[in-house]
Amino acid sequence: MEVTESRSGSATTLKIVGRVDSSVAKALEQKVLDVASRDDHIVVDLRGMNYVSSAGLRSFIILAKHARTKNQMIALSGMSEEVSEIFEISGLLELFKIYDSVEAAVAALPR
Numbered sequence: 001m002e003v004t005e006s007r008s009g010s011a012t013t014l015k016i017v018g019r020v021d022s023s024v025a026k027a028l029e030q031k032v033l034d035v036a037s038r039d040d041h042i043v044v045d046l047r048g049m050n051y052v053s054s055a056g057l058r059s060f061i062i063l064a065k066h067a068r069t070k071n072q073m074i075a076l077s078g079m080s081e082e083v084s085e086i087f088e089i090s091g092l093l094e095l096f097k098i099y100d101s102v103e104a105a106v107a108a109l110p111r
Contacts, residue, residue, distance in 0.1 A: 001049075003031050009106040011041035011075075017048030020056030029059040036066045040073070043105040047078030057090055064095040073097065075105035 001018040012035050020028055035042055042063075052060075067074045075097040079087070087093050099105035 001028065003028060005031075005035065008043060008102055010109055011043045011106050012039040013043045013045055013102055013106075015045040015048065019051040019053075020049060020059070021051065021053040022055035025053070025055035025059050028056065029062055032059060032063045033066060036063060036070070036072060036074075040070075041075075041109050042067070042072065043075045043077055043099075043102050045077050045102050046080070046083055049083055050080065052083055052086055054090075057086070057092060060087075060092060061095070064092075073109060075099055075108070077102050077105045 001016065001020055001024040004015045006013050006015070014032065014035060016028070032042075032044075063074060066072075077099045078101060079098065084093070097105070097108065099108065
C-alpha cells in the first residue's frame, strides 16, 4: 500500500494505492488521523485501492468517528465495484459521502 497526500482546492486528498490489509492498516490509521487532526475537508481517492480487509476497514471507521466529533467532511472517491461492495456489506457506505471522482468530491465541499 502507498498513501500520498496532496491539496485539491480546499481539501486534502489522500490517494491510496494497493492492498489495505492487516500488514498496513496501522500505518493507514496513523496517516488518516494525522490529516484529520489538521484539515477540515478530506477526500480519500480509492481508484488505486484494489482490496481492503476488515483491519483496513477499521481505519476508515476510525476516520469517520474522528470526523464526526470534529464536524469534518470526509469524502471517498473512485471506489471500484469490489471495494464498494466490501464497504456496502460492512455497512460503511452510510458513514461517508461517496463520489465518482476527486474533482466531484472537491466541487461538493462547503465553501
